[in-house]
Amino acid sequence: MLTMIFKNGLLLTFDEVLFFADNCDLHFKVSRDRYSGYPLTIEGFAYLWSGARASYGVNKGRVCFEMKINEEISVKHLPSSEPDPHVVRIGWSLDTCNTQLGEEPFSYGYGGTGKKSSKCKFEDYGEKFGENDVLGCYIDFDSGEEVEMAFSKNGKWLDVAFRVSREELAERPLFPHVLVKNCAIEFNCGQKEEPFFPLPEGYTFIQNVPLENRMRGTVGPASKADCELLMMVGLPASGKTTWALKHAEEHPAKKYNILGTNAIMEKMKVMGLRRQKNYSGRWDVLIQQATQCLNRLIQIAARKKRNYILDQTNVYGSAQRRKMRPFEGFQRKAIVICPTDEDLKERTLKRTDEEGKDVPDHAVLEMKANFVLPEAGEFLDDVTFIELKREEADTLVKQYNEEGRKAGPPPDKRFDNRQGGFRGRGAPYQRYDNRGGPQGGRGGYQSQGGNFRGGEVEGFCGIYLVLNVISFCVLVSLLNCFCFTLYRV
Known part of the structure; x- marks a missing residue:
């Protein structure tokens, strides 16, 4: 049968x-x-x-x-x-x-x-x-x-x-x-x-x-309720990717899809070698390309019944809510990796030496200033702390908040550098379209632009808003001058 x-x-x-x-x-x-x-x-x-x-x-x-x-x-x-x-x-x-x-x-x-x-x-x-x-x-x-x-x-x-x-x-x-x-x-x-x-x-x-x-072969989850989304939370080099890879290996039946720039770079290999070992072009451009791919993959992922690990920093409270919202119906859980400050510094040096990845200090300080520990509730079913437990992590994060605020610009002048993810109508990435893209449509994306930069720190919505307002004011002034000239004539 x-x-x-x-x-x-x-x-x-x-x-x-x-x-x-x-x-x-x-x-x-x-x-x-x-x-x-x-x-x-x-x-x-x-x-x-x-x-x-x-x-x-x-x-x-x-x-x-x-x-x-x-x-x-x-x-x-x-x-x-x-x-x-x-x-x-x-x-x-x-x-x-x-x-x-x-x-x-x-x-x-x-x-x-x-x-x-x-x-x-x-x-x-x-x-x-x-x-x-x-x-x-x-x-x-x-x-x-x-x-x-x-x-x-x-x-x-x-x-x-x-x-x-x-x-x-x-x-x-x-x-x-x-x-x-x-x-x-x-x-x-x-x-x-x-x-x-x-x-x-x-x-x-x-x-x-x-x-x-x-x-x-392994059959995927039958419904969204059977799917699991693990959102990693932690500063750069804290150990999120290490934990994600180990967890996926220990649970092969779940076939976790790891969503992160590291996972993207693994798929950019040349003859089995990672790009930074043999790439002659601009490394920052390639990272930007990887980030754009990641944003699109996250959008696709929300429509597929699979198990995922979202391997990004996710330290901004607004980003945590925004990224979990499209996965409504999934089992949404946060995995917080918060090592001691000494361990974090040691891991940062090690990652820089081994992988050549070096997140700018100002970006890390911005994340520290806005670090929010997630809580189970409206958009999260569970929160697990892997290293420091909640009380210790809470004390350390408050120290990070103070350190970041002192080092950065005043809060009222700080840009809204929320982490990459879903922004609703203002999303910088394109909509995924199952019907295929234009011009023969291989890939199924409408190529509508989007200048998202950086993998861990979001970019510059505040700047765009200010520029748009200034442009509008200039346009109105020119229009007034033109009308006044016509009136005099």
Whole structure:
């Protein structure tokens, strides 16, 4: 008996090997047929890898699927120095792996640059591939003590790329997986009447493997009430990202999506290396692009039934309320990371040395001046303190408030530097539009501008308001002068 589901106007059988929206990155758009998709490519999204994993995996037999690169999406806004702006990586991974195919254990990928990778180790393999090429992806569990993975390009067999011991895999299933940058792709898992190219003897499309010999991947939450949103709260370098990564790793079944600039930068890697290790352009511009991407992803996230960790400072009371509001119906919780002042200073120095991230002193002082500890109530179901408990944290935060106010400008002249997030009608980011954007619309965003700068400290609504008022006054004065001149004439 087949389980039927009705989604986005389509009736689908639950035994199909599909690419559902809860098995992919937020910026990967799965098409209605669930066998094709493309990433968002506007602005900073063109720097990002975007991954998707199939709904079913296998741990026996000889199984395969095909993938065709339908289009290399135009990204003329990228600098000419950008390495490999159009590239795809295809392969297999465990259901517990992240979407960055080939960059951790039990994640095996073959990329269009002619490299294979696993555990972030890249080696030459096969041939380069690109637009209109068809890749075959094969896995053989019957070859002996080792599981073998091989690939083909346009029907040409490229030999075995990976061999993994059965003992290592421990009968865990591997799932079809794709990672793309600025390319539209489609899969053939066996749903087509004919394959793109004839299959090697003995191999079966994963769609045609009996249901009892396939394993279903993790199914996402059924309703918003089942979804969890953890909002990190703490000053820069306090340990928020460290806690978020550890918590996500310790709860793999929840498949937390971490939303933060660090997570964005992880998806901007080049050959497995973070951008600050090999980026020749302006680093501040790239951070600005990452922040713009994050604002859009948060907006998308509020519409998706998933579990999230919002990895930002979130120290402003107004920002805490504003960011939680779109997630109404979720289980909304705050995780406060407040170490001692000595520990914070030590962690700040360590982060600067290791990551090259250095938040300006004036920005940190502004956050200290406005730091508000969250409380359970109207927009939060629970608040958890990880290091200093509430009473100790409250005393330290009051010290920070005083320190920030003394160092900064008078309160009546301080700009409203609230933290990045949702601003209602005045939001600096664009509205997400499921119908797709204009001009062919890859990515589904209306490109309406927005000059948001900085990841942790918001920007300058007060300045814009003052400039708008001044401009209006000047316009009125000019109009009066013009009318008076006409009257005299």
